[in-house]
Amino acid sequence: MASGMKFVEVYAKGVILVNKKHLGFSVMNKSLAVFSALALVFLNAVAVVAQERAADTTQPFLDPTLRPVSEAEVNAIAHELIAPCCWSQTADVHRSEAAQEIKDYIRSALQKGHSKDQIIAAFVEAYGERILAKPTASGFNILVYILPAFAFLIGAFIVWRYLRRVQPLKINAPVKPAKSAAATERYEARFERELADFDS
Numbered sequence: 001m002a003s004g005m006k007f008v009e010v011y012a013k014g015v016i017l018v019n020k021k022h023l024g025f026s027v028m029n030k031s032l033a034v035f036s037a038l039a040l041v042f043l044n045a046v047a048v049v050a051q052e053r054a055a056d057t058t059q060p061f062l063d064p065t066l067r068p069v070s071e072a073e074v075n076a077i078a079h080e081l082i083a084p085c086c087w088s089q090t091a092d093v094h095r096s097e098a099a100q101e102i103k104d105y106i107r108s109a110l111q112k113g114h115s116k117d118q119i120i121a122a123f124v125e126a127y128g129e130r131i132l133a134k135p136t137a138s139g140f141n142i143l144v145y146i147l148p149a150f151a152f153l154i155g156a157f158i159v160w161r162y163l164r165r166v167q168p169l170k171i172n173a174p175v176k177p178a179k180s181a182a183a184t185e186r187y188e189a190r191f192e193r194e195l196a197d198f199d200s
Helices: 002-023 030-062 071-078 097-111 116-127 139-165 181-199
Strands: none
Touching: 071 097, 071 116, 097 116
């Protein structure tokens, strides 16, 4: 701390000398010189801290023991898992903190060399089979794969039975004869009479 204060004093004297000698100012206020020196030290410290933080964020990519992992690899595995916050979407498209944590875990596990099956098994162990976007085809879950086909067959049978019950169109059915010419003439005569009565 004492060396820092000494630096400020030296810096302040240097500012005073520079201002006197080169710029032609009378004497700079000593408190202004101390303030500018402290501001310079503060900005220098901020720059050093920022550089250290920037170096820390790039450190995992420089670690030779971790393999590089693409976003597509992470999303391919996250697509097979449901986001555990609301259980409504797969983790690759869901926008939540839980989905992001799943992707971060997948990325970390892939960098360490774990396989896709190992990663999915870890999530199944932690959350149960509910986290899987596609249930395994065993036990009670096999109904998910069988019921749609079974429902389609039952529906097709019902439609087939209905169509057999409905009277099919008879293509060779006899054509009804047209009304006789006498009936047509009577109708026309009546029409003419009523039309004549209407006009008069």
